[in-house]
Amino acid sequence: MHILTNAGPLVSLIAGILILVVPRLLNYIVAIYLIVIGLLGLFGGHLR
Template sequence: MNASISIGPIVSLTAGILILLIPRLLNYIVAVYLIVIGLIGLFGVGTLRL
């Protein structure tokens, strides 16, 4: 059995939970999320699989 987890949904879920818990962090969470998604887009998802 081969299980692979994508980084994008995990980052989205974590960011959503943090925004619900601490709304003041919204700007930082959105900025980090956009940077992470941009890096995944540039360098490919293949190198970031868990």
């Protein structure tokens, strides 16, 4: 069950990295947002 809770942030992180491949300003903004949300989702609970 723990794997299913990390699926959303992991997909967000992968999508953000893939979007970085296409060098456009909007894509960079969206990619950075997705990477940050993905990292917070994966490691946010472990930082406390």
